[in-house]
Amino acid sequence: MPLTHDTSFVDSLPANVAVQFLERVSTSPDREAFRYPVGESWESLTWRQTGEEVSRLAAGLLSLGIEPEQRVGIASGTRYEWILADLAVMCAAGATTTVYPSTNEEDTAYILSDSECRVVFAEDDAQIAKLRARKSELPHVTKVVTFEGTTDGDWVIDLAALGELGDAYLAEHPGVIEETAERIPSDQLATLIYTSGTTGRPKGVRLRHSSWVFEGGAIKALDILGEDDLQFLWLPMAHSFGKVLLSTQLACGFATAVDGRVEKIVDNCAEVKPTFMGAAPRIFEKAYGRIQTMQAAEGGAKEKIFHQAFKVGLQVEKLKQEGKAVPLPLRLQHGLFDKLVFSKVRERFGGRVRFFISGSAALNREIAEWFNAAGIVILEGYGMTENSAGATVNRPADNRIGTVGPAVPGAEVKLGEGDEVLLRGPHVMDGYHNLPEETAKALDADGWLHTGDKGSLDADGFLTITGRIKELFKTSGGKYIAPPAIESKFKAICPYASQFMVFGAERNFCVALVTLDPDAIAGWAQENGVSGDYTEIVRSEQCRAMVEGYVEELNGKLNRWETIKKWELLDHDLTIESGELTPSMKVKRTVVEDNYKDTIDAFYG
Known part of the structure; x- marks a missing residue:
């Protein structure tokens, strides 16, 4: 219902x-x-x-x-x-x-x-x-x-x-x-x-x-x-x-x-001990990557306990989602791992967080499930500036991971032509300042805001965003590709990833540009005997081999036509200052594509 x-x-x-x-x-x-x-x-x-x-x-x-x-x-x-x-x-x-x-x-x-x-x-x-x-x-x-x-x-x-x-x-x-x-x-x-x-x-x-x-x-x-x-x-x-x-x-x-101060978020959470916080997915990706690499560095028994804890945590959550009882032995294991592992993950954020709210871009499902297994609930929501940010949001009592929840009370959401997400309600803008033609394109006569996002709605009104209509592309073989879905999968696999950008419109295969998180890769370099600054690290054979392994793992999870045939590591991470990220940490895809046109073209040479 x-x-x-x-x-x-x-x-x-x-x-x-x-x-x-x-x-x-x-x-x-x-x-x-x-x-x-x-x-x-x-x-x-x-x-x-x-x-x-x-x-x-x-x-x-x-x-x-x-x-x-x-x-x-x-x-x-x-x-x-x-x-x-x-x-x-x-x-x-x-x-x-x-x-x-x-x-x-x-x-x-x-x-x-x-x-x-x-x-x-x-x-x-x-x-x-x-x-x-x-x-x-x-x-x-x-x-x-x-x-x-x-x-x-x-x-x-x-x-x-x-x-x-x-x-x-x-x-x-x-x-x-x-x-x-x-x-x-x-x-x-x-x-x-x-x-x-x-x-x-x-x-x-x-x-x-x-x-x-x-x-x-x-x-x-x-x-x-x-x-x-x-x-x-x-x-x-x-x-x-x-x-x-x-x-x-x-x-x-x-x-x-x-x-x-973005660099102080996790430290501030530990000190302030908030009960909730709003964040962009990049913050959760960074925290996830950092915790994963720290455990890998520990190695031995501690790393084994850590991975077993999350295996059990994910099992327990799956049974709960399906409405099934958790068997006693599994419940006892979960209680032990909660003391040994999950409580320490929660303490990094102050230990009192009831939920996080994630918005402004898509959150990878595996990362959301990983946090959920540790007892950290991330409620994904959806909206845009044109509707005052909040259109839909999951609820703590009914959080359906992978969706962005149902419409907030008093607002409406439906699908239009080509499954475009349409929004209506008191939160929708008057229009664009001094731009009547742009306003007419975004708002129809019945007051529906045309978002440009593609989605699906389940029987209970929970919305899933399946891609940005303009970001979907077709290969020369006629297959449709949704880059964000592939990109978020890579970030869940590779704890060192910062950005993974997929291209291939009207080409016969997909390629990617990759950047790594500067803090995470510096730690990796130290452990693996690689010296130098970020640029020198990403140019090293060891680093390329490491990324190659993760790309192969990603390809094993994709349809044949989605697989990444060629890729390149960029010599810097994308930043807001370089103009390649928006202030809300979204990749300016067209800017990156223009900046690296020669690199992308060379993949197909």
Whole structure:
């Protein structure tokens, strides 16, 4: 039977994000709202303290002349101040425009100019430098507010100075924040998020206050998160996945520990001990690879116990999924392995995680099952910027690995022509900013968003994403290939893999470009007597032989027409900075294909 949820919550949602935030401050004034790192320790703030600071900054924006729907940019990595700035924009009735800190100077100027930003929050001197270099292209920007950069007392001020402007404004206009919030209609523009497309200019996605309020309310309606939870938040706040977790926090009232440094995720989890976290699949792949290589390095009895533990864990989970009883001997073995192995895996993430939420790209099924066997539940979800990030998600009580779950309460999902996934609901965008033709292509007359993803739906409404329509290709032999499925299989087999990119459109066989995880391969090199930097390691005969073994293992799991006939190791891993990954860690396939056209062509020479 399809899952049904009470959707009456939609009728009682707050009118806008500002009211939603002020209601949370009023409901939970003395509960912890946020904590953030200062040096080696963490500082904590209550909702009341957060509310006071947000009100000061919002009043500061009003004093600078921000009017309803006028855009305010945030060019920064994920940090507590990002959230303060965004909430202040919401409470001043402005609209946040997000810019990744890794966005180049030209695209930063384009986004801020296209959105007509009046004020920009800039994280540091590096972000300020981009704005100064393109100041002539930013005629609307009257003020830059920096989190930790150098001020000039004129065009660039700091957060404290904005707060002081707010104090003066509040003294003259008491109650202005509450009055401003009450006047914001639910369909007013709240956010302009520019998608980091793989080709062409970024497109600005227009999202209403009601979209974000709905997302938070829908997750709350699932009753899977509450005030006593603790979130660890590292995701880019410039991305809709990060932003939707903020609206969920306002709806549910849990505390959030914030630190955007990707390299610190696992260490921070061990210290903060969160009960849940959102992440992209690459984080789980890296953790999985790291744990696997550490066990291989231990060798001997410890490695044997480790592998036997997961064999038993997977057996137990399979029986549970099938609704069968677990025999006593297997149950006893599982209990022993839980103490010896699984508890240690859980401790790496703090030992209190109830579930992770995975989104922004497909998670490999084998990796999800491996974590599940260790007692770490990963709920895979699905969505895109164009629908405020959250369209479907698995539930802790019914987590069907390999699917992305059913639609969130109050939203709809169906399949269109060619099994394209279509979405409809209050979370769907108004359209693309200043791009009516692009909007008409994405949104049909009945309000359905055409995602460009191919999928299937089971009898209970659980969605499985089978590929990106544009990424599917046909070989010259007429066989269809879904590269992501092959790529994720390789990552589950090879613990040293970072990226595995399959090509072969209109060719007679498939080929691959491979990159390795720099940390994992450095450890492998040390154990195998290979010296040098990353480039020297991947050029060594031993490394090539090792990768060759994993490619052969992969080919044994594929259809004949899918097998990888030729492959090459690249001399560097793909990075956001090189422009080959999006900020949400997705491969820009067309960029990689263009950059290595000669290498790919040579495979077929």
